[in-house]
Amino acid sequence: MRATKERYQFAESRQTTQSTRLWAFLAYAIVLLVVVTSCVGGEGSESGSQQDTVAVSADVHEMLFGVNVDSLVVEKVSVGRGQTIAEILTAAGLPYSRAIVAADKAAPVFDFRRMRAGNTCYMMREADDTTAHLCHVVYEISPTDYVRLSFQSDSISVAREVVPSRSVRRTTYVSVTSSLWNAMMAENISPQITLDLADIFAWTVDFFGIGQGDEFAIVYDEKRVGEKVVGVGPIWAAVCRSTSKKQYAFRFESDSTSSYFDIQGNSLRRAFLKAPLRYNRISSRFSNGRMHPILKIRRPHHGVDYAAPLGTPVFAIGDGKVTAKGWDSKGGGNYVKIKHNSVYTSEYMHLRGFASGLKSGVTVRQGELIGYVGQTGLATGPHLDFRMFRDGKPVDPLKVDMPPAEPISNDDILDFMDDSEKLKSTLDSILTANRKLI
Secondary structure (H helix, E strand, O other), X not given: OHHHHXXXXXXXXXXXXXXXXXXXXXXXXXXXXXXXXXXXXXHHHHHHHHHHHHHHHHHOOOEEOOEEXXXXXXXXXXXXXXXXXXXXXXXXXXXXXXXXXXXXXXOOOOOHHHOOOOOEEEEEEEOOOOOOOEEEEEEEEEOOEEEEEEEOOOOEEEEEEEOOOEEEEEEEEEEOOOOHHHHHHHOOOOHHHHHHHHHHOOOOOOHHHOOOOOEEEEEEEEEEEOOEEEEEEEEEEEEEEEOOEEEEEEEEEEOOEEEEEOOOOOEOOEOOOOOOOOOOEEEEOOEEEEEOOOOOOEEEEOOEEEEOOOOOEEEOOOOEEEEEEEEEOOOOXXXXXXXXXXXXXXXXXXXXXXXXXXXXXXXXXXXXEEEEEEOOOOOOOOEEEEEEEEOOEEEOXXXXXXXXOOOOOOOOHHHHHHHHHHHHXXXXXXXXXXXXXX
């Protein structure tokens, strides 16, 4: 009540002065309010006031990696090449024997032998301790992941934590001049977005046939810690526009799984990839009467020749079982044949070699490595002769009607249409903003 008494005397001493009567009245009212509050609340009210004060104080504590560093001195140390955690702890003043114990105790949580040169360790000490007692050591594994060693007088604790990040919705646009990769790099877009985009459109867009002037608009999430970008989240929508054709992709989640669909709700996932490799050009197409470049006679060429450098990886265009692997004595050289289902079979010829472990009878997954571009058999240069068969009969691989995966279910179609229409409007606006005709 000392503060109350002082305020009351302060007000009373000025009541004789006409010009300050208003201030006195206000001071008296404040005193009265304090007295009434104290009487009503009693000791419980006073206790509650103290708790509120603690809560407000806690909000302004400076926290670093889950540690209140208000009373600590924090030193940043860069990990040197080949440096061990024991060396870092010893240099910080910890006895070598205890540093070894700390490293051993941390092993099940994080193997400090995997520290990277240039990453940062944070040394946290008592600010008023003449012996500079080491309280915590934090190694920053990545911008969102760290491990903390805490030292008490008789114990050591280890914790691995994740720094909370937030997602920020972003949009971007690129116009291809040489390749999609170069265009994305020129716009300083994360390489992960480029890889994800290639995966999304793998069944519907031939990325190795993309040319100058083709466009992409993308809606995706960016992960941030504070204002620092630490990664990217999923792509929510994208559009690829080449000449007059546009291919949309929309992410939709149902039953804890997600996939990508076109504007009608059909899955973008197909039974087969558009191409089994990264190729430079198509050097020969499907034909019933091609002049053979070596034999100099006309005979059917029931495949597509993809010109590519020696050693270029070749992938299975779809899930299936290897039914043949070996040497084709009719000019195909090293070859692999894969049966995908009761209808389709694919064949890969002129290979330089095969993937490790590949043999007849094994099951392969879509996109799995099966061999490498070569020049074996009757071939004038390195290329892949790729063939497909429907019900045992050769078909043009470039004209195969790829059967789609399951579309959006009837239960989800209305939600999907609502979401996709909004995202489509965003994508179209991006293209329009870049002065492109829709």
